[in-house]
């Protein structure tokens with residue numbers, strides 16, 4: 001992937017997204033959320049590829065994947081007024097349709113185009129299936145980490161905005177902000193089990209699920225970023241007190257430290 005292709009795609013992205021803004025505060029807040037998320041995931045991706053040492057061409061490829069990974073979100077919101085895939089459509093698949101409809105990737109070498117499509121199509125799988133070649137898998141694992149990194153920022157920011165000024169909060173609220181949490185979810189995170197989304201009842205449950213993402217992070221570099229940005233400290237600040245939360249907190253922080261230490265030993 002050439003650098004100037006990346007710049008062209010950025011231009012296309014900006015023009016495309018502009019078309020979704022209108023007079024509705026609710027709609028605009030949602031479009032803005034995903035526009036910023038896409039650009040921030042691209043920034044996180046630039047950090048990751050730099051840390052793992054990809055060359056300029058592969059770095060550009062990874063950044064294109066990052067910028068386009070949620071390209072389906074805009075059409076999803078226009079059609080369904082929600083970002084809930086279960087109640088609407090799989091936004092990853094819709095994104096691939098959008099890219100094809102506008103012939104966005106026509107200038108890209110077919111092998112790279114395949115990688116872009118696979119990585120986008122798989123970015124929101126619960127866990128990444130193994131039926132892909134190693135090179136495609138590298139990019140699929142990268143986008144999954146970069147995406148999660150920025151989702152930490154999004155949920156932390158949005159929750160603070162909501163607390164500060166609930167009247168002027170214009171984003172859809174999927175769960176009530178009630179006290180307590182669901183014990184099965186805490187248990188699943190502690191034991192590395194897959195969480196059934198139907199069990200989620202409130203924001204604390206959602207936060208536990210997201211805290212559990214650290215176990216799914218593919219690259220130690222992503223965990224370094226989590227530590228550096230203090231995402232988990234901020235997530236735990238929102239959680240209720242108690243022994244169980246303290247226990248999971250210690251376990252998660254120990255895990256991060258161990259993974260980072262292990263990767264540094266290997267590199268050294």
Ligand SMILES: [Fe+2]
Pocket residue numbers: 069070091123124
């Ligand atoms: Fe997504």
